[in-house]
Amino acid sequence: MIFGIDIDIANLIVQAFIGLVTLVALIVAFWQGSQSKRNREDDIKRYQPSRISAWYEGGRNRTGQPEDNRFVWxxxxxxxESESPVYGAIVTCVGISGAGPSFKGEDNRPVFPNRVCVGTLPPGAWYIWLPTEGHGMGVRTAPETAFTDANGTSWVRRGNGRLEEIPMEPASFYRLSLPLPWRGCEKLTE
Known part of the structure; x- marks a missing residue:
């Protein structure tokens, strides 16, 4: 007897405690392994879309600019920057600040004129001319790009740079009527 407890009962309590600690350690290890696997799968899923970007570039020669004076181009x-093209790419002018277009392209009307249906975006650097309403009254805009990756998953790169998975292909996401006026893009010469 130790402290009034039978040695067999004390050993049983110690073994039960060790078993419980072992079980908790196994559960934690399994959870961490599962979490790590989900993180790796997410990294793989986001690899191509994370390599797609769009931005305004001023100071370019404007000789190729469309002549439609209703817009500020x-x-x-x-x-x-991936090894594969993305598909169904649509670029939309969205607001960043001020009383301009919506901050999310899907919140603009389906007939919103400040949008270009690019189609396939191959690897490399390309350009388009995007119609906008300009920057009056402190309005700041940016291009938002929706596309479907080579695995068939659709994404949107918001005007603020955030990448989001979307539940449907870009034309449906923006509620656009078919047929779409696909314009393509031009190779950027640096």
């Missing part, structure tokens, strides 16, 4: 660089 912005030179937009589209960069696909």
């Amino acid at each position: 912005q030179f937009v660089v589209l960069r696909n």
